[in-house]
Amino acid sequence: MSIDISDIPALARGCAVLGTGGGGDVRTGSLAAIRAIQTYGPVPLVELAELPGDALVVPLSGIGAPTVSHEMIHSEDEAKRIAEEIERIFGRPPAAVMSSEIGGSNGVAPVAWAAQLGLPLLDADAMGRAFPEVQMVSMYVAGLPADLVVMSDVVGNVVTIRPVDGLWSERLARAVCVAAGSTALMADYVLTAAQARGAVIEGTVTRALAIGRATEGAAEPLRALTERLGAARLITGKLTDVERRTTGGFVRGTATIEGTGDDRGRTLTLELQNENLVAVENGRPRAMVPDLITVVDTETAAAVQTEGLRYGQRVTVLAWPCDPLWRTPKGLETAGPRAFGYDLEYVPIEELVKGDPRG
Amino acid sequence: MSIDISDIPALARGCAVLGTGGGGDVRTGSLAAIRAIQTYGPVPLVELAELPGDALVVPLSGIGAPTVSHEMIHSEDEAKRIAEEIERIFGRPPAAVMSSEIGGSNGVAPVAWAAQLGLPLLDADAMGRAFPEVQMVSMYVAGLPADLVVMSDVVGNVVTIRPVDGLWSERLARAVCVAAGSTALMADYVLTAAQARGAVIEGTVTRALAIGRATEGAAEPLRALTERLGAARLITGKLTDVERRTTGGFVRGTATIEGTGDDRGRTLTLELQNENLVAVENGRPRAMVPDLITVVDTETAAAVQTEGLRYGQRVTVLAWPCDPLWRTPKGLETAGPRAFGYDLEYVPIEELVKGDPRG
Numbered sequence: 001m002s003i004d005i006s007d008i009p010a011l012a013r014g015c016a017v018l019g020t021g022g023g024g025d026v027r028t029g030s031l032a033a034i035r036a037i038q039t040y041g042p043v044p045l046v047e048l049a050e051l052p053g054d055a056l057v058v059p060l061s062g063i064g065a066p067t068v069s070h071e072m073i074h075s076e077d078e079a080k081r082i083a084e085e086i087e088r089i090f091g092r093p094p095a096a097v098m099s100s101e102i103g104g105s106n107g108v109a110p111v112a113w114a115a116q117l118g119l120p121l122l123d124a125d126a127m128g129r130a131f132p133e134v135q136m137v138s139m140y141v142a143g144l145p146a147d148l149v150v151m152s153d154v155v156g157n158v159v160t161i162r163p164v165d166g167l168w169s170e171r172l173a174r175a176v177c178v179a180a181g182s183t184a185l186m187a188d189y190v191l192t193a194a195q196a197r198g199a200v201i202e203g204t205v206t207r208a209l210a211i212g213r214a215t216e217g218a219a220e221p222l223r224a225l226t227e228r229l230g231a232a233r234l235i236t237g238k239l240t241d242v243e244r245r246t247t248g249g250f251v252r253g254t255a256t257i258e259g260t261g262d263d264r265g266r267t268l269t270l271e272l273q274n275e276n277l278v279a280v281e282n283g284r285p286r287a288m289v290p291d292l293i294t295v296v297d298t299e300t301a302a303a304v305q306t307e308g309l310r311y312g313q314r315v316t317v318l319a320w321p322c323d324p325l326w327r328t329p330k331g332l333e334t335a336g337p338r339a340f341g342y343d344l345e346y347v348p349i350e351e352l353v354k355g356d357p358r359g
Numbered sequence: 360m361s362i363d364i365s366d367i368p369a370l371a372r373g374c375a376v377l378g379t380g381g382g383g384d385v386r387t388g389s390l391a392a393i394r395a396i397q398t399y400g401p402v403p404l405v406e407l408a409e410l411p412g413d414a415l416v417v418p419l420s421g422i423g424a425p426t427v428s429h430e431m432i433h434s435e436d437e438a439k440r441i442a443e444e445i446e447r448i449f450g451r452p453p454a455a456v457m458s459s460e461i462g463g464s465n466g467v468a469p470v471a472w473a474a475q476l477g478l479p480l481l482d483a484d485a486m487g488r489a490f491p492e493v494q495m496v497s498m499y500v501a502g503l504p505a506d507l508v509v510m511s512d513v514v515g516n517v518v519t520i521r522p523v524d525g526l527w528s529e530r531l532a533r534a535v536c537v538a539a540g541s542t543a544l545m546a547d548y549v550l551t552a553a554q555a556r557g558a559v560i561e562g563t564v565t566r567a568l569a570i571g572r573a574t575e576g577a578a579e580p581l582r583a584l585t586e587r588l589g590a591a592r593l594i595t596g597k598l599t600d601v602e603r604r605t606t607g608g609f610v611r612g613t614a615t616i617e618g619t620g621d622d623r624g625r626t627l628t629l630e631l632q633n634e635n636l637v638a639v640e641n642g643r644p645r646a647m648v649p650d651l652i653t654v655v656d657t658e659t660a661a662a663v664q665t666e667g668l669r670y671g672q673r674v675t676v677l678a679w680p681c682d683p684l685w686r687t688p689k690g691l692e693t694a695g696p697r698a699f700g701y702d703l704e705y706v707p708i709e710e711l712v713k714g715d716p717r718g
Binding site for chain 2: 089161164171175
């Protein structure tokens with residue numbers, strides 16, 4: 001199958017839902033994808049099994065504060081410069097592009113990068129959602145050495161990092177990103193298809209498309225989306241407080257939702273760090289990272305990204321299980337609540353819902 | 360000729376004088392050089408004319424705040440990792456090491472790096488002094504494209520930057536350096552010997568050695584040094600105020616010297632940014648970057664680096680002409696007073712001295 005212009009709106013809706021508030025504004029990625037398909041044609045979507053073992057897979061993502069990437073479109077040359085550098089390093093060109101992060105703009109923009117490079121897009125990503133830090137990828141959890149990062153910025157600089165580990169990869173890539181104006185394009189872990197097996201989350205592009213299509217023409221979009229995701233509804237209400245600040249290449253803050261209708265009298269607070277990380281009610285967590293927490297418009301079921309949170313919005317907060325990879329000890333160590341500085345033992349959303357009569 | 364352990368003290372004294380307060384504490388570089396010569400033997404000193412045109416010259420320097428590099432010794436593997444990365448990029452190993460900056464520790468430490476790599480040291484550098492920023496090198500002034508920076512830190516990370524220009528090279532390298540703990544080893548502009556001709560400042564290692572030897576056993580060390588340098592004496596007095604702060608990988612501040620003896624009643628203020636940049640008396644500049652301004656101990660004529668400035672020290676401030684390269688329009692644009700944010704038209708030290716009856 002191929003991804004054509006007509007698929008982009010559904011893909012963007014699905015990626016926004018999987019973005020749990022982050023991953024960059026999907027409009028940016030959509031615009032880039034549409035423009036690139038117009039120029040270069042539809043992008044073939046391939047499965048990992050279709051690629052020869054030594055084929056080079058390039059996981060690409062934008063890195064930076066969504067506040068900035070919202071306003072800055074990646075230049076067309078960024079992907080080409082990264083591909084050139086990879087060919088220089090490996091002695092052969094990349095065979096496929098992969099989204100590092102299916103959530104948010106980073107799930108849609110790889111369509112543009114693949115089109116620009118004349119390469120297929122792999123039906124997989126490295127998160128199954130969005131995460132704010134470079135080392136929070138399936139390859140890291142699978143134990144692949146974080147031995148190469150190639151970055152390019154809108155100015156044309158190319159930076160190659162051979163980090164000693166994933167944490168240094170994050171620290172150095174973030175520093176380069178901030179110096180380059182808080183936004184850059186990045187290839188993290190160039191993989192052979194053989195290495196990618198078991199180290200990426202397969203099927204997530206088609207999953208994002210299916211999520212996006214679930215609400216298309218639905219009589220009750222919120223119900224259609226909730227069922228498609230297998231999500232718990234945490235609250236339906238009104239956004240009464242949003243606090244955000246951009247520091248060190250991140251957006252951090254909180255959002256407060258006061259219940260309406262059946263939920264009147266309840267208050268849910270979301271802790272944000274680019275993404276929605278923890279949902280708290282009466283001092284008790286109701287959902288937490290790495291499980292997915294997404295704010296959607298109650299009427300249309302369209303995801304509201306962190307940057308789009310506005311006082312007075314009528315929203316519903318949904319939460320559902322992450323990929324099993326993130327629930328392994330290494331997965332939780334990498335992207336569990338403590339990895340983000342919350343003193344919380346991870347409890348899966350299914351357990352939290354069981355303990356809650358309203359779940 | 361070769362540089363042996365017995366040459367290091369003189370080389371260190373000369374490099375400290377050429378450091379104009381910066382370039383890192385020479386004791387750090389000396390320790391590394393002595394240790395490396397003990398392990399690997401003396402380091403051959405070669406002239407540019409002795410190298411074949413396609414021989415790769417690697418200009419190396421420590422980058423970072425002197426406050427930090429003072430306390431942190433470069434690991435032996437940093438130079439090796441950089442050489443490996445260069446061989447990977449160019450398909451052949453480096454042929455010689457060059458000091459990027461003859462002033463301060465960065466003038467002495469290349470002896471260690473050359474010894475560790477089993478390579479000769481080129482009798483040249485890229486500044487003829489010390490400068491705080493990455494793009495302030497002769498290769499940049501000579502118009503060579505700033506197309507490659509390879510950095511390694513004590514942890515073992517290797518970062519390769521292909522910047523669009525020298526200013527981006529500085530911005531990105533600085534960001535990486537700060538992220539890596541404010542100190543790193545860096546190869547800036549890997550050059551062929553053919554490219555190096557006219558684009559480096561030759562003879563500066565032997566010049567540093569000669570400056571260091573000028574005061575050895577001299578009856579009047581200050582006079583011997585002043586004559587060897589052809590320097591003007593700006594003031595002899597006492598350090599009465601030192602203000603320093605480390606921000607963004609730099610040390611910035613001021614030092615005030617009150618005259619004693621013949622200079623009683625006069626006050627000289629030095630503006631610092633890792634190096635001594637401008638000397639001001641009665642609101643008028645008496646010497647300015649890119650000319651060299653060095654604070655020396657009045658009795659021993661040993662240079663006092665920025666980090667060693669202490670209240671009450673008896674010091675003399677010397678100033679002398681920079682390499683002619685820095686007085687060209689591109690040289691002044693790169694490292695003249697305005698490049699450091701001073702609203703001053705550059706006036707050569709010889710002119711300033713002429714206008715001053717005490718010069």
